[in-house]
Amino acid sequence: xESKTTYFEKPGGEENTAMTLALAKQRAEELGIKTIVxxxxxxxxxxxxxxxxxxxxxxxxxxxxxxxxPNTQELTEENRKLVEKKGGIVLTTTHAFGGIHRALAAANxxxxxxxxxxxxxxxxxxxxxxxxxxxxxxxxxxADAGLxxxxxxxxxxxxxxxxxxxxxxxxxxxxxxxxxxxxxxIICKPRL
Amino acid sequence: xESKTTYFEKPGGEENTAMTLALAKQRAEELGIKTIVxxxxxxxxxxxxxxxxxxxxxxxxxxxxxxxxPNTQELTEENRKLVEKKGGIVLTTTHAFGGIHRMQPGDTxxxxxxxxxxxxxxxxxx
Numbered sequence: 001x002e003s004k005t006t007y008f009e010k011p012g013g014e015e016n017t018a019m020t021l022a023l024a025k026q027r028a029e030e031l032g033i034k035t036i037v038x039x040x041x042x043x044x045x046x047x048x049x050x051x052x053x054x055x056x057x058x059x060x061x062x063x064x065x066x067x068x069x070p071n072t073q074e075l076t077e078e079n080r081k082l083v084e085k086k087g088g089i090v091l092t093t094t095h096a097f098g099g100i101h102r103a104l105a106a107a108n109x110x111x112x113x114x115x116x117x118x119x120x121x122x123x124x125x126x127x128x129x130x131x132x133x134x135x136x137x138x139x140x141x142x143a144d145a146g147l148x149x150x151x152x153x154x155x156x157x158x159x160x161x162x163x164x165x166x167x168x169x170x171x172x173x174x175x176x177x178x179x180x181x182x183x184x185x186i187i188c189k190p191r192l
Numbered sequence: 193x194e195s196k197t198t199y200f201e202k203p204g205g206e207e208n209t210a211m212t213l214a215l216a217k218q219r220a221e222e223l224g225i226k227t228i229v230x231x232x233x234x235x236x237x238x239x240x241x242x243x244x245x246x247x248x249x250x251x252x253x254x255x256x257x258x259x260x261x262p263n264t265q266e267l268t269e270e271n272r273k274l275v276e277k278k279g280g281i282v283l284t285t286t287h288a289f290g291g292i293h294r295m296q297p298g299d300t301x302x303x304x305x306x307x308x309x310x311x312x313x314x315x316x317x318x
Binding site for chain 2: 001002003004005006007008009184185186191
């Protein structure tokens with residue numbers, strides 16, 4: 001089977017976001033996929049996604065609470081309302097790859113990668129781009145939350161910083177069975 | 193930029209090999225890539241690869257020596273000669289992902305410190 005893969009010149013950005021959502025929508029329709037998991041920090045991509053994927057179950061995965069500073073959430077209330085109004089589900093939970101071991105990092109500094117398994121998985125996946133790491137991580141978080149099945153194909157969308165630049169078709173797995181996750185197709189990614 | 197990606201129905205197999213080499217050759221030509229690294233155990237894929245990628249630097253990476261049993265190499269001498277005759281380079285070395293941590297139950301690990309002594313442990317299955 002042949003399928004088109006789109007490679008963006010650079011990671012991130014508004015244009016890549018629009019293109020990523022359009023390409024993912026097209027592939028979802030071709031494959032009959034009805035579940036879409038999308039990473040969104042502030043919520044801009046989330047709002048675009050719920051508008052793009054009407055009729056689908058759209059799970060928006062935010063940053064964990066307190067990611068930037070304690071007791072804050074980067075996803076704005078305004079965007080959360082817009083997402084939920086359109087039927088989107090917002091999932092805020094522990095990051096699958098950067099969990100409790102991050103507590104070992106010195107306070108007030110960005111956590112450096114360690115030899116912890118989650119960091120090794122994350123660094124390995126970043127060889128495909130940050131968006132690929134995010135796409136697989138949010139699939140696992142959504143599976144742990146019971147929002148996606150692990151025996152059905154879904155589309156996961158991640159990005160680099162703001163926006164989206166990577167979309168994949170995958171069969172998810174929860175953290176305890178992470179290595180059962182299967183990436184079926186790469187719809188788009190930055191060529192790095 | 194758009195590019196065609198080919199997905200095979202099943203992993204492995206003769207047909208996938210031929211198709212993989214043909215697709216890689218086409219893409220190498222499009223991108224002007226002249227260096228190709230190919231994994232090959234017995235050497236069948238290696239021979240096909242050196243024939244397919246004429247004019248390129250072709251590096252064939254075999255299994256580490258002793259992978260299946262001690263003091264053996266799965267890449268046949270016949271295939272090695274065919275590869276080298278065509279200018280292919282055979283690399284046999286430690287597997288990058290499966291190295292020193294792959295000890296087997298029954299293996300003995302000796303740690304010696306000068307003037308202190310030697311600690312000998314037998315690896316058992318956990």
